[in-house]
Amino acid sequence: MQETFELVVNGQRHVSASPRDTPLLHVLRHELDLKGSRFGCGLGLCGVCFVLMDGHPTPACDTPLWSAAGRKIVTIEGLGDSDSLHPAQQAFQREQAAQCGYCVSGILISAAALLADNPHPDEADVVAALDRHLCRCGAQRRMIRALTRRADAA
Numbered sequence: 756m757q758e759t760f761e762l763v764v765n766g767q768r769h770v771s772a773s774p775r776d777t778p779l780l781h782v783l784r785h786e787l788d789l790k791g792s793r794f795g796c797g798l799g800l801c802g803v804c805f806v807l808m809d810g811h812p813t814p815a816c817d818t819p820l821w822s823a824a825g826r827k828i829v830t831i832e833g834l835g836d837s838d839s840l841h842p843a844q845q846a847f848q849r850e851q852a853a854q855c856g857y858c859v860s861g862i863l864i865s866a867a868a869l870l871a872d873n874p875h876p877d878e879a880d881v882v883a884a885l886d887r888h889l890c891r892c893g894a895q896r897r898m899i900r901a902l903t904r905r906a907d908a909a
């Protein structure tokens with residue numbers, strides 16, 4: 756009998772029959788058509804593919820399907836939408852924090868986890884939370900400003 760894996764992604768149940776070591780990112784992008792989580796290094800080193808797994812920022816490129824089974828996964832598509840932005844998305848929009856945007860979906864996932872734990876982060880908190888993310892455009896200053904100003908505005 757073929758092995759299957761049940762995931763809960765953005766509140767929706769999904770059963771995958773892909774091989775057990777298939778990267779979660781592949782399942783998200785190619786089975787569920789959730790293209791917001793991006794591919795970069797494929798090694799867990801750049802941060803563009805991050806999703807929340809049981810609330811923790813996790814590299815989907817480096818997470819095998821079997822280890823995601825039964826976990827609660829949230830992708831950027833599940834964080835908010837244009838009618839109801841997540842506070843981290845609102846902060847990035849207000850500050851115009853994104854440049855090309857390639858890194859931003861992964862960064863917003865870590866930002867959301869940070870704000871869930873600490874709604875009023877200071878600069879050191881934000882730097883630590885975004886430590887695993889690369890931004891080739893050099894937009895980190897604006898991202899840090901967005902998330903710390905959010906604290907000022909609250």
Ligand code: FES
Pocket residue numbers: 793794795796797798799800801802803804805814815816817
């Ligand atoms: S593509 Fe997953 S961390 Fe780089």
Ligand code: FES
Pocket residue numbers: 853854855856857858859889890891892893894
């Ligand atoms: S905004 Fe372009 S890589 Fe970060």
